[in-house]
Amino acid sequence: MPTILVTHDVTDTDRWLSSPKREELLPSLGASNIRTFVNPQDRTKVGLVLDIADLGVLLAAMENPSDEMVEAMKYDTVVPETMAILVQS
Template sequence: MPTIIVTHDVTDTDHWLASPRREDILPSLGASNIRTFVNPRDRTKVGLVMDIADLDVLFAALENPPDELSEAMSYDTVLPETMAILVSS
């Protein structure tokens, strides 16, 4: 099971940190062991580290997000165009 790092910007970091949405949505995409991170010098830059059961499922969902994922990202103030994903090698 690969581990990935996902970074992106948000417009409300405190809301993003407190939100339950990622724990509601990401496991359905095969994510587990989800941890959050915040850049201490620019709190609008955040990240996640997680294990992913199937990278193809995750990338397909990000390529053509279902409504539930789009709504969760919007609720969490994620700026999708800033997203970068790194996969453990």
């Protein structure tokens, strides 16, 4: 099970941190052990570290996001074009 790091920008860090959307959506994509991070010098830059059962499922979902995923990212104030996914090597 690979561990991945997902980084992106948000417009409201406090909302992103308190949002239930990650725990509602990501486990259905095979994610577990989800941890959040915030850049202390620029709080709009955030990240997640998580374990993923099937990286292909997550990447496919990111390539062609469902309406639910799009709405969750909007709710969380994610800036989608800033998203980067790194895989533990």
